[in-house]
Amino acid sequence: MTALPRRTDWRHWLAGAVLGACALAAQAVGLLYQMPYRWVDTDGQSLKLSQYQGKPVVLTLAYGACKKICSSSIYAMEQMQVLADRHKTELQFVIVSLDPEQDTPADWRELRKTRKLQRPNWNVLSGSVADTRALAAALGITVWRYHDHVLHDFGIALLDANGNIVRTMRHYDDSIPAFLQGVLATPATKTLE
Numbered sequence: 754m755t756a757l758p759r760r761t762d763w764r765h766w767l768a769g770a771v772l773g774a775c776a777l778a779a780q781a782v783g784l785l786y787q788m789p790y791r792w793v794d795t796d797g798q799s800l801k802l803s804q805y806q807g808k809p810v811v812l813t814l815a816y817g818a819c820k821k822i823c824s825s826s827i828y829a830m831e832q833m834q835v836l837a838d839r840h841k842t843e844l845q846f847v848i849v850s851l852d853p854e855q856d857t858p859a860d861w862r863e864l865r866k867t868r869k870l871q872r873p874n875w876n877v878l879s880g881s882v883a884d885t886r887a888l889a890a891a892l893g894i895t896v897w898r899y900h901d902h903v904l905h906d907f908g909i910a911l912l913d914a915n916g917n918i919v920r921t922m923r924h925y926d927d928s929i930p931a932f933l934q935g936v937l938a939t940p941a942t943k944t945l946e
Contacts, residue, residue, distance in 0.1 A: 785812075785891060786916030792849065792878035795861045800878070802847075802916065809919075809936050810845045810912040814889055825925040826909055827868060832929050834872075840937035843874065849888060850879040893921060911936065 786803035861877040
């Protein structure tokens with residue numbers, strides 16, 4: 754017989770169960786755009802993911818102080834932008850902060866400037882910790898804290914125009930052309946190395 758968790762553990766368990774159920778419901782329906790969460794962009798504007806409806810979206814979670822997985826995710830997305838440009842395909846790129854308590858809009862503006870991600874199709878969003886964890890769960894990205902660090906899995910999702918998860922990139926060395934298969938509009942004049 755399984756012992757009931759202690760009272761404080763029980764609350765965390767219940768919160769996790771509720772978030773997990775919401776994430777499973779979002780995946781079962783296949784529409785991340787139905788999630789009720791609100792996000793704030795680097796200009797302080799409030800929005801929902803449904804704002805991107807009608808466009809394919811490349812979505813990941815990252816945080817400003819991360820130097821490994823997040824940098825690899827953003828680099829992969831930069832390579833996707835290059836490939837999309839070669840194919841004359843418009844994609845939206847969305848990065849959601851994994852550490853909304855630490856990452857400020859000013860931090861993300863600086864990252865966008867430093868990484869040259871200032872095109873209008875690149876957006877960095879922050880939300881509440883609970884909403885961020887729910888989105889991570891819906892994307893199958895595990896997130897945990899170790900002292901002052903946010904640790905997480907690598908994951909980039911490709912969403913179709915309706916917010917359905919088409920596929921997920923789980924490793925930084927996965928094939929970018931294969932990840933974007935079916936989304937790119939025209940044959941490229943050059944292949945991505």
